[in-house]
Amino acid sequence: MRGLDRGAVFTPEQLWALAKPWHGKRLDRGWKRFTPAEAEGVFAGAGLTGPFWHL
């Protein structure tokens, strides 16, 4: 696909573990996008690590 590698394969449970911290507080006043380091922490919290998840 457009010169990309095979990508990342993981479970829906991991996707839900990603969705909760990523989007769960968007209706809170003062919400901020994660910094790259914070985002990598969220990925890791869902068990998603490795070069694919580096920012």
Next chain:
Amino acid sequence: MTDDDIRLHLLRELIASGAAPSVGDTAAALGVSASDAAAAYDRLGANRVIVFRPGTRDVLMAAPLSAVPTPHVARMADGRSHYGNCVWDALGVIAMLGRDGDVDTVCTDCDAPLTLAVRGGALAPTDAVVHFAVPAARWWENIVFT
């Protein structure tokens, strides 16, 4: 008015109606000038909080919500439905709203309909598999494709 007021207004309007308000509508709703609202839209776009149709200030995405129909629908327990930009975002709609819901999506491998159910804050067991094609560092090279 802060950019956060604009961001929250966009999300609340998308939740309420499914449509993203124009700069003019937002300016009128929040009692600010159109130029101030436009500048806030631009900053939110530059900061990757919202995504416009190319060359416009028409909001296409205000994550996790999509302002246009997609194959990724969050169907909430209250009977309302909202479009997510992808299956991650559709689950994010459920997380953001903090209620039970289902994500109706489509298997990108076999085109079969697929439902992910969230009940009581937990994802119901499923044998589906998630595939991300684009590495995280490249998501914003073309966020619509991602």
